[in-house]
Amino acid sequence: MSWRSSLSPLLILLCGCSPGASPPVSGIPEPRSGYHFQSQDTQNLQDDDFANPGMLWVDGGMVLWTEAPETGKPACADCHHAADMSGVASRYPAYDKSLDTVLNLEARINHCRTERQGEPAYPWESEPLLSLTAYVAHQSRGVPVEVDISGPARPFFDAGETYFHERRGQMNLACVHCHEHYVGQMLRGDKLSQGQPVGYPIYRLEWQTLGSLQRRLRFCNTGVRAEPLAFGAQTWTNVELYLKWRATGLPGEAPAVRR
Amino acid sequence: MRRVSGVLFALLLTQNLTGEPLTSSPGDAARGKAVVLDRDLGHCLLCHQISQLDESFQGNIGPDLSNVGGRLTAAMIRERVIDPTRLNPQSVMPAYHRTEGLAQVAREYAGKPILDAQQVEDVVAYLETLKQ
Numbered sequence: 001m002s003w004r005s006s007l008s009p010l011l012i013l014l015c016g017c018s019p020g021a022s023p024p025v026s027g028i029p030e031p032r033s034g035y036h037f038q039s040q041d042t043q044n045l046q047d048d049d050f051a052n053p054g055m056l057w058v059d060g061g062m063v064l065w066t067e068a069p070e071t072g073k074p075a076c077a078d079c080h081h082a083a084d085m086s087g088v089a090s091r092y093p094a095y096d097k098s099l100d101t102v103l104n105l106e107a108r109i110n111h112c113r114t115e116r117q118g119e120p121a122y123p124w125e126s127e128p129l130l131s132l133t134a135y136v137a138h139q140s141r142g143v144p145v146e147v148d149i150s151g152p153a154r155p156f157f158d159a160g161e162t163y164f165h166e167r168r169g170q171m172n173l174a175c176v177h178c179h180e181h182y183v184g185q186m187l188r189g190d191k192l193s194q195g196q197p198v199g200y201p202i203y204r205l206e207w208q209t210l211g212s213l214q215r216r217l218r219f220c221n222t223g224v225r226a227e228p229l230a231f232g233a234q235t236w237t238n239v240e241l242y243l244k245w246r247a248t249g250l251p252g253e254a255p256a257v258r259r
Numbered sequence: 260m261r262r263v264s265g266v267l268f269a270l271l272l273t274q275n276l277t278g279e280p281l282t283s284s285p286g287d288a289a290r291g292k293a294v295v296l297d298r299d300l301g302h303c304l305l306c307h308q309i310s311q312l313d314e315s316f317q318g319n320i321g322p323d324l325s326n327v328g329g330r331l332t333a334a335m336i337r338e339r340v341i342d343p344t345r346l347n348p349q350s351v352m353p354a355y356h357r358t359e360g361l362a363q364v365a366r367e368y369a370g371k372p373i374l375d376a377q378q379v380e381d382v383v384a385y386l387e388t389l390k391q
Contacts, residue, residue, distance in 0.1 A: 168364075172353055177351045186317075
């Protein structure tokens with residue numbers, strides 16, 4: 001245990017601050033990407049852009065990025081330079097003042113779809129949304145994660161932190177059990193990682209396709225026989241914010257490859 | 260005071276903290292082995308190793324059970340399978356025969372224990388045979 005994690009609870013006790021205002025304490029003092037828990041073959045697949053199947057979606061996203069809607073409204077590329085997207089994914093989810101909520105990357109992209117392009121939002125987990133998200137997230141490859149959890153973002157963060165620590169499902173397990181208490185140990189054929197969100201969307205070999213972080217999280221719900229939360233549920237964005245904060249400093253990896 | 264301990268005793272009985280069998284028909288070790296292996300029932304290999312079983316990818320979240328019959332009595336095994344959180348509130352092992360106090364349970368499993376009483380007895384009988 002590092003000095004930071006062992007000392008901070010003490011500091012909280014001493015200053016007597018309310019939980020919302022005090023600095024949060026991570027159960028993971030040294031974040032490590034899920035990449036390090038994968039087999040050599042899977043790592044090789046991620047490392048080689050020509051072999052990484054996720055790059056197909058990045059390429060598809062690049063096409064959508066430049067395509068203007070038939071209504072004559074501007075394309076993504078007409079308003080944004082791809083280079084300006086560098087680092088964006090590493091800052092998301094982020095609080096949006098006008099909507100008074102936190103948005104994840106998919107929701108932010110869909111917001112531009114509806115508000116700036118006058119087009120219907122892409123359904124969650126649809127191919128175009130996955131492709132655009134992969135394209136935008138890919139621009140943050142190598143950029144260290146750093147989300148803002150201060151001020152109005154804090155209650156969303158706190159809710160995500162709570163969800164992470166609550167037991168659920170017929171198997172009665174919390175995220176923290178698998179992704180902090182038993183990291184590195186085997187759950188049947190899976191080596192448990194810290195549950196880091198830095199490679200999303202990922203190409204998962206078991207899915208044989210690209211999937212979002214929420215798709216992965218829904219698996220972690222059904223794995224303990226919990227009713228999976230719906231795609232787009234506010235709780236998922238809160239959990240994403242908590243996970244991203246927990247991953248502070250880890251470089252973006254999208255599109256990562258996982259077992 | 261006597262009333263309090265009477266209530267406590269009744270509580271112990273209903274919650275089976277005494278380790279008494281859950282059924283009048285004895286457990287069957289062969290059926291228990293199948294329950295232990297079944298992914299939809301015990302799936303104990305998710306977290307445990309049992310070297311007597313010829314299965315790849317055995318988990319190591321919990322202790323090796325290959326000699327559990329040599330270490331624990333049937334009553335002790337039963338208590339742990341029914342609800343390990345009674346012995347260790349921090350336990351990550353699922354309570355296999357408990358339905359209350361759970362959150363967000365998937366619809367198809369709501370209100371049902373993971374194993375029914377006879378399956379618990381069968382698992383206990385099988386684990387009792389594991390000796391090294």
